[in-house]
Amino acid sequence: MTSNNVIIVGGGHNGLVCAAYLAGAGHKVTVLEAASQVGGAAVTREFAPGFRVSACAHLLFMLNPEIYRDLGLEQQGFELAANDLETVSLSSTGGHLFLSGSEARGGDLGPEDVARLKKFNARMLKFAGVLRKVYTGRPPRLTSQWSELKTLGKLGLAIRGMGRDDMREFLRIAGINIYDILQEQFDSEMLKGAMAWDAVLGGHLGPRSNNSMLNYLHRLTGEVNGKRGALASVKGGMGGVTQALAKAAAAAGAQIRTSAVVSRILVENGVVTGVELENGEKLSASRVVSSADPRTTFIDLVGLRHLEAGVALQVRNIRSRGSVAKLHLALDALPKFTGLDPQALGGRILISPSMVELEQAFDFSKYGEMSESPMMEITLPTVHDPELAPGGKHVLSALVQYAPYELKQGWENGRAELLQRTMAVLERYAPGVGASVLHSEILSPADIEREFRIAGGHWHHGEFALDQFMMTRPFYGSAQYATPLPGLYLCGAGSHPGGGVMGCAGRNAAAEIIARGGAA
Amino acid sequence: MKHDAIVIGAGHNGLANAAFLAKAGMKVLVLEKNPWIGGAAVSRELHEGWIYSNCSYVCSLLRPEIYRNLNLAKHGLQVIPYGGGVTFLRNGDIMGNYIDHDVKRREIARHSKRDADAYHRFSRDVTRQCRFIRDFLLRTPPDPTSFRPRDIYELLYTMKKFLNLGERTMYETIRFYSMSVGDYLDEYFESDMVKAHFSGSGIIGTALGVYSPGTAYVLLHHYMGDIDGSAGAWGFARGGMGSVSKALAGALQEHGGEIRTDAGVDRIIVNNGRVSGVALENGDEIHADIVVSNLDPKRTFLKLFDEKDLDPRMVERARNFKIRGSSGKLNIALDGAPDFPALGENNPLRVGDMHFVDSMERLERAFDDWKNGMWSRDPYVDCLIPTLTDPTMAPPGKHFMSCFVQYVPPKVKGKDWTDEDRDAFGKVVIDQIGRYSPNFKDLILHVEVRTPRELEAEVGLTEGNIFQGELTMDQLMFNRPFPGYAQYRGPMKGMYMCGSGTHPGGGVMAAPGANAAREILADMKRTNVVPETELDD
Amino acid sequence: MNQKEHFRKFVYQTAFDSRTSRLNQLKAVHRWKDYLVADAYEDVALEYFAMRNSTGVFDLCPMTKHKISGPDALDYLNRLLTRDVSKLKPARVSYCVWCDDDGQVIDDGTVFHMREGEYMLCSQERQLDWLSISALGFDVTIEEVTHDIAALAVQGPTSCAILRDMGLANIEKLKPFGITWFDFEGSELMVSRTGFTGDLGYEVWIEPAKAEALWDALFAAGRIRGIRAIGTHALEMTRIEAGFIQAGVDFLPADSAVRHGRTRSPFELGLSWLVDFKKPNFTGRQALLAEKERGSRFNLVKLDIEGNKPAKDAYIYNGKNKVVGTVTSAMWSPTAKANIALASLHAPWGKPGDDLYAEIYYQRELKWNRVKARATVVEGVFFDPERRKVTPARDY
Structure with missing residues (x-):
């Protein structure tokens, strides 16, 4: 067993990023991906003959530019189908609102809000910039050791560096909910509804839940082609990102095995020694890095008995109740949204008309019920990338909220009902869309859990909230990528800095492993 | 006659503030708009022969250091402990929070054996948090943006206290302050009933639900009373909550302070960028170099000041200050003690607080109603019969019942409260209690229903918020009431704030009043007379 | 009594109450968990000397007892306790401690390996919360049986003779920390050669319904051998002489510690012999390893x-x-x-x-x-x- 032999469990974007950096640093890396193609939840899949779609996330906005550059993704075939997508927030009356960064028009927007949005957006980008500074490094531990306090000092200085007014405002809003803040700032219900969507997407929270502001800022840490807060569509779907990452990792020397289902992380004498595959094959390694979510990693792959009891309790307490379902429609023709110029179909289309409706949609999920009238984010990737569907045909991809993982009636019974409710909403905004559906698929959080092996079907591998943030993500003691189990590391979205196709968790984990040198 | 300081509002914080200023030798005048003093800490005879604590109703957080320093016992204050609490379950059973630790444990064990033992861990962890926060109650929060030595000293003090918790507890503290009470309790308990019982104290006075992040720490308001340890730290003020105000007023008068009732302040007079006194509603002007407002921040800045005297940003801050009311109150005169058959004969819990919501879902749905602009159709009621403990508040054999209700919106579906709304809301509460007490309705002699409308009109709490401002992270510590104004000083020389809208917030604690006095005395270069926290190691 | 009405009785009487209360002249009692136990019955000194000279009988009913069974019972206990339980053979008892993740002692107690794969854990403090947390990931059944088993400590030089005279054949052959079983009036009587006095002594365990009969048989057999009921004050003396530590007195149970730094590790309690680092995993192992390197x-x-x-x-x-x-x-x-x-x-x-x-x-x-x-x-x-x-x- 060589000392720099590393196995990475899971070939999602974070696993691949981690593999590429580790291989680049001279480690012997093997990536084991359970599915027949790499990508994890960032994949393109064929859901109906000839129709392909990004299986989970469908827009790119957070990929870390340093990773993009370091790994030379452009040379590996990564290509954007479209950038700087405009957001259309639909109104049932046809007066849609258009939003692009700090520019907004239409809807119920008054001139004051237009001006306020510019100011607000600039400030939020500045605040998100503070988070960015700590996203590219390992979270500190709370000890009086200087090396640990340094990172906190860096965060403190970044906050102070914004100047007194911004610092005060940052400390005021960072911990609360977006509803209160948007109520202070804006009049337009449509604008607030659209902005609030970004604060709740993927999480088990509504606009009035504290932590929604944190989620909003988190999203704004991203950039595309140097433009902060921009949205892009990837050529060939999100799988385009992970395919390029896989090539980069392979180019750096990593070995990637697909259809290699890890059934167990092997622990001998309290130390991780490798993994066992479902087919019984055992692979040994001095380090195993899991890009699976922490619950899957510790409960299913390691087994809680190999942890100390307090750690097992922490694992049990990770909050990871997925709330997003994914709708895929194979369409005969582009849908016609009432009052919407077909030009706008290439953008991001939101059905989140107001914060109140969004909040009410969330309320259902608290009780294990699906929203009566789900909110959604729709893209039509075939507008920019026709190859994703047979000639002239289209694909509709939508993130649907709220669909709680713990559905009282169970997802086997609930899936059809969710599809029906979702289609009813769509039909309201795009009459006739149902008739053009050739094939449909809706992935509930339970499906996402099964298909992508994410416990709770939570895209972010754990709720993104202040109690699961930085040094408490996924839980304290494992927040620095190394886990309490010697030889086991985490590198997925369950670790700092969290979800989104960003790659930072993978890169930070690699940096931690490299920094630790020979020591497991 | 010129006064050294004018305090606007004779609530408990205003009185405490004035008492300390007077004790330090200043000539202090307290102005109160009502014919009585006390603000929300009052005893009022609203039904003949009955004394109502018609706003605040228990005394759990009053700082013992203030109690002792102002000699409140001498001025007639006595706090009498009461026993435990109970949640009535729909199935006819109860979940009792008995005072005796073993009886309590066995009671929890009836619902979950595991939870009974987990209670030990739960109370240990909450006690850790109580001990941590307690040391900051009688301290002025530092301004994190400042480089002044005292702010840096305070920040370092905070850091030192934090580091003293030990690494594990530091992380737990971060989690405690950001989690929902529901998620927090999930880490300890498995029984929904047990969780429902304990989570009630996480929503009292709070415009958040049991599943809203940021409610776990509200548990402290309940547990803080226990941590102060000594018996009597937690209970009823004998003679009603007005006894607290009366004792504070006694302390004030002992030191030569003056109180004027029926003296509503119309505005604070500003001259050359500093305050110079107040104008009363009757047109009188009273001058003083120091004006202290015990009113909530919204009232203080949007009603007492002329907008032109304030920086527009100050006005914006006041406008954005979150002070949504979420509570109501029923005060009931009873012809006798109501029976609660589920308790059984002579259950010690009948003198405790009673609740009627037995699941987390019911609690959360109560909050959903509030979000939608309605009073909860199935509310969380914190119901107490103080007269089972305190013999002074009703004729012998008769009783006073205090029902604190969560959630009640400041406006009903966006419209002002009407009398019909108020009565309909009152009926919901009476019906809920009536379901568990067959003779309750027949015993009712008089009911006072207080919605946020009444709380605002009478006590002057904007939107009826009992804490003078919501207790969320944007309005806590150095953010309370506004970032940059958390050290009790207003935006101009001579102007101070001393209400619950300032650190450390609501509850009949008197800490904001005392802390503001300390700052005023420092600015006046007078010797400090305000006590410090009695530290425990 | 209706279960809901338990509040009418704040404290429980142990299964031996009808016997102990008759002997308790001083009515000096204190609470031990759910029960009242005697501080002393007549005279502390006489009770102390009974244990050192003849036999003292101490009512152990309030001792917290958990039965642990199931396919993972051994693995579970090995993760819970610092010592190696796989070395504990059936019909043997061992002294043990368990720690939290910081290597701080939660409690000490005794683990009984009764029949193959069936264990009983006895402790002074309640442990169900921690035992349940520790069970995450194990196929194990944990039953709190404190009230289902009546127990007495029978301690002192004449204790073996008394048990033998009571009809427990071959009891003298029971080795220290051994367990043996007898039939007692149709019920199973478990006897272990264990105790808290550092002397010859036994602990006897039986179903509560047979508790009084057991007491009577014991005292009848012991009459001529100086048997005497003893309270906690006398027991306390013998345990200090024996050098045994007690939770809440000599160390603060880690699950009760509000203040940081007040707890103790096994090393800090002189119990390093109970810590077996050869086991790959047990709760507190990493912290204790670090402590071993850093010093206590x-x-x-x-x-x-x-x-x-x-x-x-x-x-x-x-x-x-x-x-x-x-x-x-x-x-x-x-x-x-x-x-x-x-x-x-x-x-x-x-x-x-x-x-x-x-x-x-x-x-x-x-x-x-x-x-x-x-x-x-x-x-x-x-x-x-x-x-x-x-x-x-x-x-x-």
Whole structure:
């Protein structure tokens, strides 16, 4: 067993990023991906003959530019189908609102809000910039050791560096909910509804839940082609990102095995020694890095008995109740949204008309019920990338909220009902869309859990909230990528800095492993 | 006659503030708009022969250091402990929070054996948090943006206290302050009933639900009373909550302070960028170099000041200050003690607080109603019969019942409260209690229903918020009431704030009043007379 | 009584109450978990000497007891406890401690390996919460059986003879920490050669319905051998002489600690012999390994203190008059005729030969005095009679 032999469990974007950096640093890396193609939840899949779609996330906005550059993704075939997508927030009356960064028009927007949005957006980008500074490094531990306090000092200085007014405002809003803040700032219900969507997407929270502001800022840490807060569509779907990452990792020397289902992380004498595959094959390694979510990693792959009891309790307490379902429609023709110029179909289309409706949609999920009238984010990737569907045909991809993982009636019974409710909403905004559906698929959080092996079907591998943030993500003691189990590391979205196709968790984990040198 | 300081509002914080200023030798005048003093800490005879604590109703957080320093016992204050609490379950059973630790444990064990033992861990962890926060109650929060030595000293003090918790507890503290009470309790308990019982104290006075992040720490308001340890730290003020105000007023008068009732302040007079006194509603002007407002921040800045005297940003801050009311109150005169058959004969819990919501879902749905602009159709009621403990508040054999209700919106579906709304809301509460007490309705002699409308009109709490401002992270510590104004000083020389809208917030604690006095005395270069926290190691 | 009406009785009577309350002249009792137990029945000294000279019987019913079974019982216990339970054969008992993840002792107790794969864990404090947390990931059944098993400690030189006379054949062959079973009036009577006195002694376990009959049989057999019911005060004396530590007295259970740094690791309690690092995983292992490298903060030591004034609650000073620790338990030992104490000292203090002094406050006819008495660190226990270990046990 060589000392720099590393196995990475899971070939999602974070696993691949981690593999590429580790291989680049001279480690012997093997990536084991359970599915027949790499990508994890960032994949393109064929859901109906000839129709392909990004299986989970469908827009790119957070990929870390340093990773993009370091790994030379452009040379590996990564290509954007479209950038700087405009957001259309639909109104049932046809007066849609258009939003692009700090520019907004239409809807119920008054001139004051237009001006306020510019100011607000600039400030939020500045605040998100503070988070960015700590996203590219390992979270500190709370000890009086200087090396640990340094990172906190860096965060403190970044906050102070914004100047007194911004610092005060940052400390005021960072911990609360977006509803209160948007109520202070804006009049337009449509604008607030659209902005609030970004604060709740993927999480088990509504606009009035504290932590929604944190989620909003988190999203704004991203950039595309140097433009902060921009949205892009990837050529060939999100799988385009992970395919390029896989090539980069392979180019750096990593070995990637697909259809290699890890059934167990092997622990001998309290130390991780490798993994066992479902087919019984055992692979040994001095380090195993899991890009699976922490619950899957510790409960299913390691087994809680190999942890100390307090750690097992922490694992049990990770909050990871997925709330997003994914709708895929194979369409005969582009849908016609009432009052919407077909030009706008290439953008991001939101059905989140107001914060109140969004909040009410969330309320259902608290009780294990699906929203009566789900909110959604729709893209039509075939507008920019026709190859994703047979000639002239289209694909509709939508993130649907709220669909709680713990559905009282169970997802086997609930899936059809969710599809029906979702289609009813769509039909309201795009009459006739149902008739053009050739094939449909809706992935509930339970499906996402099964298909992508994410416990709770939570895209972010754990709720993104202040109690699961930085040094408490996924839980304290494992927040620095190394886990309490010697030889086991985490590198997925369950670790700092969290979800989104960003790659930072993978890169930070690699940096931690490299920094630790020979020591497991 | 010129006064050294004018305090606007004779609530408990205003009185405490004035008492300390007077004790330090200043000539202090307290102005109160009502014919009585006390603000929300009052005893009022609203039904003949009955004394109502018609706003605040228990005394759990009053700082013992203030109690002792102002000699409140001498001025007639006595706090009498009461026993435990109970949640009535729909199935006819109860979940009792008995005072005796073993009886309590066995009671929890009836619902979950595991939870009974987990209670030990739960109370240990909450006690850790109580001990941590307690040391900051009688301290002025530092301004994190400042480089002044005292702010840096305070920040370092905070850091030192934090580091003293030990690494594990530091992380737990971060989690405690950001989690929902529901998620927090999930880490300890498995029984929904047990969780429902304990989570009630996480929503009292709070415009958040049991599943809203940021409610776990509200548990402290309940547990803080226990941590102060000594018996009597937690209970009823004998003679009603007005006894607290009366004792504070006694302390004030002992030191030569003056109180004027029926003296509503119309505005604070500003001259050359500093305050110079107040104008009363009757047109009188009273001058003083120091004006202290015990009113909530919204009232203080949007009603007492002329907008032109304030920086527009100050006005914006006041406008954005979150002070949504979420509570109501029923005060009931009873012809006798109501029976609660589920308790059984002579259950010690009948003198405790009673609740009627037995699941987390019911609690959360109560909050959903509030979000939608309605009073909860199935509310969380914190119901107490103080007269089972305190013999002074009703004729012998008769009783006073205090029902604190969560959630009640400041406006009903966006419209002002009407009398019909108020009565309909009152009926919901009476019906809920009536379901568990067959003779309750027949015993009712008089009911006072207080919605946020009444709380605002009478006590002057904007939107009826009992804490003078919501207790969320944007309005806590150095953010309370506004970032940059958390050290009790207003935006101009001579102007101070001393209400619950300032650190450390609501509850009949008197800490904001005392802390503001300390700052005023420092600015006046007078010797400090305000006590410090009695530290425990 | 309706289960809901349990509040009408704050405390439980143990299964032996009808017998113990008759003997309890002093009515001096205190609470131990759900129950009331006697401080002393007649006279502490007589009860103490009964245990050292004949036989004392202590009502153990309130002891927290958990039955642990299921396919993972052994693995579970090995992860829970610091020592290697796989070495514990059926029908054997072992002293044990368990820690939290920080390697701080939650409680100490005894683990009984009854039949193959069936265990019982006894402790002073309640443990269901921690035992349940520890069960995450294990296929194990944990049953709290405190109220379902009545137990007595039968301790002292004549205890073996009394049990034998009671009809427990071959009881003398039971080795220390051994378990054996008998039929008692159609019920199973479990006898273990265990105890808290550091002397020859047994603990007997039976279903509560047979408790009174067991008591009667025991006392009938013991009449001619000086049997006597004893309270906690006397037991406390014997356990200090034996050098046993007690939760809440000599250490703060980690699950009760509100303040950081007040708890102790097994090393800091002189229990390093209970920590088996050869086990790949047990709760607290990593912290204890780190402590082993870094060094401990405290030492729990036995002290022999000059003079005859018990050093209860005394500060311990070094030769330079600096406080280096405090006494946790102390007494005048009537058997060893020594002034003994257990004390928790800051490391590195506590090695044999250290120059230490106890500051003792004592009162004589309401006059308080203070002495500083030299304290000597003792290795080994204060009183360790040969009969504790000898098998077959004789009639002493």
